[in-house]
Amino acid sequence: MRSDPRPLLPLWAAILVAIAGGAILDLAFPDVGWWPLAFVGVGASLLTLIGRSAGGAFVVGFAFAASFYLIHIVWITRYLGVVPWFALAGIETLLSAIGAIAIALAYRWLPRLRGGTWARLVLLPALVAGLWTARELWLGAWPYTGFPWGRIGMSQAESPLAHVASWTGVTGLTFLMVFVVAAVGEIVRLRAWRAPVRMTPAALVLAALVLVPQFPTFDAGTIRVGAVQGNGPAGYFDTREPYAVLQSQLDATAQLSGQDLDVLLWPEGGIDADPTRNASVARVLDRLSGEFDAPLIVNAATERGDQTFNTSMLWHVGEHNPVAIHDKSHPVPMGEYVPDRWFFEMLAPDLIGLIQREYTPGTNPPFFDVDGVGVGLAICFDVIYDDVIWSGARDGAEVYMFQTNNADFRDTDENLQQLAFARMRAIETGRAVVNLSTVGTSQVIAPDGSTVESLAAGVPGAMITDVPLRTGLTPAVIIGPAVQALLGWGIVLAFGVTGVFAIRRARSSAQG
Template identity: 60%
Template structure:
């Protein structure tokens, strides 16, 4: 009579796994700005994986919850700056909870796959690849659900200032994250199997490390320059700021005056840079026309606009003749910030907070691009910068430079603006385009296609940037391959896990 082998014991007992998961969550949070210690992402992944190996589903859920709640609790603490602990706690619990549930799949991969695919190659290559694919699948899941998702905490985004960032120009931020996690998982298996006794078996981790460290930027083609002015007005743009009529456009206009007489091809103001819809209010429209004529260039501005019964977060290219035929509406309005899903349900839970959000923004459908004298300029409004589909769409439509308009006034004194700036830097590297990232209150920067900074404006100060911004053409492999890589990793990881379960069950 045969007996099935006993389930492997956890590598780390639960009493030690809990603080280890907490340390992992802390290190992962510190890998993002403001600390931005990018290398901490690797030991964070290692600690988390070690705590999951050999666990039952319940133990994995508990360990994953500790990791997820601490990591998200620190990372999105900026949400409590003005609105208090309820939005912060809600976002932390939802994202941390979904992370904990998804990490159960990692534990199952470590349980089933070594049985299903025995052998050294499977342990050193196949198992780490599937573990990394499941990690990326989890990021894609919480980046798309619920309510459009929140792809803020993708591990690839930790590398904005590291030598590993150029990898994203070949396989996207998603692919970079996959290789990072796979390298850690390979090192874990190499250590568990004592592969240092056979140096030739170390070729996998050595090769992955070389890929990460020595991959050059994917080449794009320089195509001249565009003289872009970007103005940070530092006006009262926060939700609870006291403001008078025209205070926003006044602040922007005053900070723009230093540029009058300069040679400018495009003037950029940030998200929320004007007080009212210029298509409805002639006073605002006349002010914008005056600025465009004084600067002798079109003005790219942003405000809330209405069409029928719908409201949009709209960027418009305002011409010197007072027209604006080219507009772009924000594609991903922020749930509980720019609209309230299932309003009746949430209003019953927190009527005071939900009541603050009086306007319901509608997702835009128009292309994220404007044409400025024959030059295509790609756009992303605020948190839209973290969504691959929108940024890549503008590049595929021919954008030669990217402009990101944002309003960070509700997060003054926090790391939120630095996190968003890091995402903008990763977008420059991934797409091979210069980026103009302009905020109402900072930090604003002009960034080269290699991720280096041309010039910047400090937070909480009014100022203007004027630079000859390099234009570039050509699609990077990262832009072309990202949708395919995401689908391959998402469904490939799940499919491999199911096959592993089936084969392990038979054995």
């Protein structure tokens, strides 16, 4: 048995397979959403990495990631053109290609240390899956706040595997999926089907993915939510008159007149003026809260001192308003602020000059107490950051209300991709989610991920929904940080140790 495998494909063929694999992986995400293709895409990538040198792994890893990201985030070009698209896809591709080198080295190093069949069928797939997962965590945290948009686990929002996320989190789901693919690859390479018992580890993991039910949370009643999608001119580059977005929200809210509500929810950017500084807007919110005799959860850009924040506010007539605030935890680099502006202005002054806002990251918790009901929050892209979601649950959230503004990405896949992430968060935490967009698609999602009610994109509308409340923390929320530490730093350490001993053994063999 060779400890150093030869490439399964010549480099030119591997590049073609990698490009096809990246495109196939994108099909697993909305708007197509053929979730089984995630396994095919991952398999194509691993096939091209087995036996590769570091340089070859970088090349095929680059081809795979470029194909995936250039398709997956093409919605960035909706207003900003090709430069930001190539820039973001480029950095994600470069980092992914570097991570591909580690996966290729795992295929080379581990069999030198443990060349037996069981090591090949268990330890090697675990190391490969861990390195893939660690790469996802790396991309989701760096540079700046990272961009965890292409995580394999997030592709499963409509699949029967999604329930596993309530036990392991999305990170653990990615690991298990890649483990199955890598194990099947080793079964084929070793022809292990001749001894069916050797397929047991992969079969057990696959059975767990399919058969493990969602972790149960506990019924805590309902909250009656009025959610309003104004469909106003809320895009960054939309032409509008002052207060036009606010007026569109008020017009759509009129549909709810006379209804009994526990809370009225507006989307991100539903107010185009700072109500903490604009007395007339504050009076409008007071009147609206008084009309429904209910608190409001609204959002606007706010200023405190010389800093600007993307702020969700709890507003209640008769109180010192806002009653509570939550500032967006992870403003989007190059969208909501420009890090190291001096540097990027030298590279693309005209493009960087378009981004005038400079939001400051918030430090207050993503949680409101709404008349005794715990409400977890995430503002727009914060839905993709695990720490925001888990923080809300640990603080006592019984329901989530996600406010977003997709106006800059109208008629693209971004809207549906983000909605799928919200669905995964409902399943992961065992809590209902009201995912409300300025322009749609907006949905109320049950704790099991099913759709309770929705509003179509591109039209004003309102929903009144008795949204279920849940208590009890899922294992994903409790052990999620530990899972990430194990599959991040733990795997990197294991990879490093494997490399040291594999290289020593190779040198000893050469000297012998």
